[in-house]
Amino acid sequence: MPVALCAMSHSPLMGRNDPDQEVIDAVDAAFDHARRFIADFAPDLIVIFAPDHYNGVFYDLLPPFCIGAGAQSVGDYGTEAGPLDVDRDAARTITREVLDSGIDAAFSERMHVDHGFAQALQLLVGSIIAVPTVPIFINSVAEPLGPVSRVRLLGETVGRAANKLDKRVLFVGSGGLSHDPPIPQFTSSPEQVRERLIDGRNPSDAERKAREQRVITAGRDFAAGTATIQPLNPHWDQHLLEILASGELEQIDTWTNDWFVEQAGHSSHEVRTWIAAYAALHANGPYQVTSSFYRAIPEWIAGFAITTALTLSSNHTK
Numbered sequence: 001m002p003v004a005l006c007a008m009s010h011s012p013l014m015g016r017n018d019p020d021q022e023v024i025d026a027v028d029a030a031f032d033h034a035r036r037f038i039a040d041f042a043p044d045l046i047v048i049f050a051p052d053h054y055n056g057v058f059y060d061l062l063p064p065f066c067i068g069a070g071a072q073s074v075g076d077y078g079t080e081a082g083p084l085d086v087d088r089d090a091a092r093t094i095t096r097e098v099l100d101s102g103i104d105a106a107f108s109e110r111m112h113v114d115h116g117f118a119q120a121l122q123l124l125v126g127s128i129i130a131v132p133t134v135p136i137f138i139n140s141v142a143e144p145l146g147p148v149s150r151v152r153l154l155g156e157t158v159g160r161a162a163n164k165l166d167k168r169v170l171f172v173g174s175g176g177l178s179h180d181p182p183i184p185q186f187t188s189s190p191e192q193v194r195e196r197l198i199d200g201r202n203p204s205d206a207e208r209k210a211r212e213q214r215v216i217t218a219g220r221d222f223a224a225g226t227a228t229i230q231p232l233n234p235h236w237d238q239h240l241l242e243i244l245a246s247g248e249l250e251q252i253d254t255w256t257n258d259w260f261v262e263q264a265g266h267s268s269h270e271v272r273t274w275i276a277a278y279a280a281l282h283a284n285g286p287y288q289v290t291s292s293f294y295r296a297i298p299e300w301i302a303g304f305a306i307t308t309a310l311t312l313s314s315n316h317t318k
């Protein structure tokens with residue numbers, strides 16, 4: 001069965017701290033294109049790779065990867081809350097293949113997910129329950145992180161597993177590219193913040209709002225040039241997009257985690273979700289990027305990209 005890919009940056013500052021209308025229109029057009037691409041492909045299943053931002057996964061038990069056979073969206077930043085429509089059988093099949101191949105992914109029957117998953121699903125297919133989904137968490141925020149090469153191998157095995165499902169599978173990656181929003185680092189945080197990073201589920205409405213407001217304010221300051229957060233890096237972003245489009249994903253294996261941070265900020269690790277999605281596509285044969293949008297958007301604290309891709313064998317088949 002054919003497979004396809006859509007990878008996209010997310011940012012909860014969309015609609016909250018907007019850039020010029022011209023930029024919004026360009027992003028809207030790129031999302032319209034992605035939505036049409038997905039509608040034309042008509043996926044039976046979405047396998048979505050996304051990070052978490054201390055809303056669903058915490059330092060009390062922090063796996064590098066986790067596959068959900070059931071998942072619950074926390075509804076941060078006004079995203080849709082509640083259960084995702086998870087294809088439990090597909091999740092178990094994929095998990096077995098991943099574990100058999102020697103990738104020690106965690107597994108959850110009730111994975112808690114945040115805007116990393118929900119915003120992507122809402123923007124691409126309208127809702128967190130529009131299309132049966134297998135959600136795959138990739139830690140991209142909470143250090144320490146393992147080598148990025150492992151993410152490629154995870155994606156590859158997920159791609160092989162998806163190939164055996166007898167379903168039209170869309171791989172989605174959600175996150176990135178260069179950006180450094182104000183997410184606390186455990187080692188440099190005071191005790192009270194550490195506690196929230198260890199076990200911060202179910203914050204009060206006031207706590208959640210205060211946190212969200214801090215990020216929104218940071219976006220305003222960043223766009224005004226008065227924030228201390230790291231600049232976006234459009235050159236690095238373009239370079240990454242070129243490598244992903246080339247299919248030579250092993251090139252990224254040599255990039256160290258420190259280099260990601262130096263070049264593109266702490267949250268650039270979120271491109272792990274893109275690497276996994278592209279590796280999953282790659283496992284199904286040579287592919288072609290069919291559309292690629294990029295803008296550096298400081299208002300959203302995001303090197304913001306949207307790409308779509310198809311394996312050559314899925315082109316023009318249905």
Ligand SMILES: O=C(O)CCc1cccc(O)c1O
Nearest residue numbers: 010011012053181215300301
């Ligand atoms: O609230 C947070 O923890 C971070 C929100 C956030 C902001 C900009 C870009 C992102 O990718 C993102 O996730």
Ligand SMILES: [Fe+2]
Nearest residue numbers: 116175176270
């Ligand atoms: Fe993010």
